[in-house]
Amino acid sequence: MLKTTSLLHIICNSSRISYTKGMERDFEFSPKGLADGFIKSWPIAVGVFTYGLVFGLLSSDAGLSLFDAVAMCVIVFAGAAQLIAMGIWIHPLPIWTIIFTTLAINLRYVLEGAALEPHFRGLKKWQSYLTLFFMNDESWALSLSRFKRGAKDKAFMLGSGLAVLVAWTSSTVVGQIWLAGVADSSKWGLDFALTAVFLSMLVSMWRGKSDIAPCIVAGIVAVAAERLLPGTWYILLGALAGACTTLFGRRKKHV
Amino acid sequence: MFSNTETGVVIFGMAVVTYLTRASGFYLVSRVKVSGKLEAFLNAIPGTVLVSLVAPVVLADGPAESIASLAVVLTAWKSRNLPLAMVVGIVTVWVLRRFIG
Numbered sequence: 001m002l003k004t005t006s007l008l009h010i011i012c013n014s015s016r017i018s019y020t021k022g023m024e025r026d027f028e029f030s031p032k033g034l035a036d037g038f039i040k041s042w043p044i045a046v047g048v049f050t051y052g053l054v055f056g057l058l059s060s061d062a063g064l065s066l067f068d069a070v071a072m073c074v075i076v077f078a079g080a081a082q083l084i085a086m087g088i089w090i091h092p093l094p095i096w097t098i099i100f101t102t103l104a105i106n107l108r109y110v111l112e113g114a115a116l117e118p119h120f121r122g123l124k125k126w127q128s129y130l131t132l133f134f135m136n137d138e139s140w141a142l143s144l145s146r147f148k149r150g151a152k153d154k155a156f157m158l159g160s161g162l163a164v165l166v167a168w169t170s171s172t173v174v175g176q177i178w179l180a181g182v183a184d185s186s187k188w189g190l191d192f193a194l195t196a197v198f199l200s201m202l203v204s205m206w207r208g209k210s211d212i213a214p215c216i217v218a219g220i221v222a223v224a225a226e227r228l229l230p231g232t233w234y235i236l237l238g239a240l241a242g243a244c245t246t247l248f249g250r251r252k253k254h255v
Numbered sequence: 256m257f258s259n260t261e262t263g264v265v266i267f268g269m270a271v272v273t274y275l276t277r278a279s280g281f282y283l284v285s286r287v288k289v290s291g292k293l294e295a296f297l298n299a300i301p302g303t304v305l306v307s308l309v310a311p312v313v314l315a316d317g318p319a320e321s322i323a324s325l326a327v328v329l330t331a332w333k334s335r336n337l338p339l340a341m342v343v344g345i346v347t348v349w350v351l352r353r354f355i356g
Contacts, residue, residue, distance in 0.1 A: 050337075050338045051337070051338075054338070054341065063258075064258070064262070065257075065258040067256065067257065067258070068257055068258055068262050068266065071257065071266055072266045072269070075266065075267070075270040076266060076269045076270045076273050077273070078269075078273045081269065081273065082269075084304070084305075084308060085265075085269065087308060088308075091261075092261070093261050093262070093265050095261070095264065095265055095268065098265050098268075098269065099265070099268040099269060099272055101304060102268075102269045102272050102273060103272040103273075103275075103276065104300045104301065104304045105301055105304055106272070106273050106276040106277075107276060107297050107300050107301060108276075108301060109273070109276040109277045109280065110276050110279055110280035110283075110297070111280055111297075112277075112280065113276075113277055113278065113279065113280030113281035113282075113284075114280035114281065114283070114284040115280075116281060117280075117281045117284045120281070128281065129278060129281075132274075132277045132278050132281055133274060133277065135277050189323075189344075189345040189346065189347075189348040189349030189352065190345060192312075192320065192323060192344055192345055192348040193341055193344070193345055195309050195312045195313065195320070195324065195327075195344070196323075196324075196327045196340060196341040196343075196344030196345065197337065197341055198305050198308050198309045199305075199309055199313070199324055199327045199328055199331065199340070199344070200327060200330075200331040200337045200340040200341065201305055201337070202302060202305045202306065202309070202328075203328055203331035203332050203340075204331065204335065204337070205301060205302050205305070206302070207298075207302075210295075211299070211302055214299040214302060214303050214306075215302060215303065215306045217303075218302075218303035218304075218306040218307050218310070219306050219307070219310040219314065220310075221307070222306065222307035222308075222310040222311060223310050223311055223314055223315055226310075226311040226315075227315075234307060234311065235304065235307045235308055236307075237307075238303065238304075238306065238307025238310065239300060239303040239304040239306075239307045240303075241303075242299060242302075242303030242306060242307070243296050243297075243299040243300050243303050244296075245299075246292070246295040246296050246298075246299045247292055247295075247296060
């Protein structure tokens, strides 16, 4: 997962590039570029495959059928949000909490899409909006680094996105079929897997001092709300209370 | 088909909001200028969601979970390797539960 500071950095730089490049047609969108993106994405696909095994296991524990899990991988295609949804996948499903959490976790795509826009100027609408469906952290970072170095074929990102989708979905199938039902999950500590995954994500997202106040407030409000309120309201309340700390207090320094 | 209607509805809802996040930044960037405060608020959200999710387990479930959480954070911080940190967490919690319940 990428740090948000680097996201902002890339956004600033990429918009600068776009204004200096001018009007000449310096882009294409070819099948060759698509194939190139697909093949050159194998290292990130391998990384995604490991996460998919975890999702397969957890989705099976949460009671999703193979069809449910595969459908989610293909039409939602958002690893972190899917993993987090498994933590609150308790029947009757807290529909709005799951959808809000998905939205919150995926807000980074708003920034990533914004950073991409200058590089896609001139493409047809369907080319851009189709590619955006497959945008994921890894493909975005790999493709943008190439576009910034002047790569012309923008179909690279679509190819990369497809490679990640294939890795993500196939590893979910493997995880569901082979890893699920291995043992009673709490006996082996596997019920802790999700907490461990979330903590690791948190570490990888950590930006520095500016995160301390939001996280402390989120933690306190979440624990209190979990004790006092039914269901999964603690997630929404903790998240919003924590984020609200950015609106008050001292002027923010850099980011 | 989906194992039940509820599951299908939630998955479809997740798909809609996810695509909206993917497309909206791209769509809006040339039109709207995001204020610094809104940007800081949005930047904080993914982290605070994660904290809210783990806080009850990390802080209030028991010493085994708290200590294992610490082990996960240290491993993730040092190694930047998510699967490794996960394995360390699972093994730690498994061992500690046998000794301290």
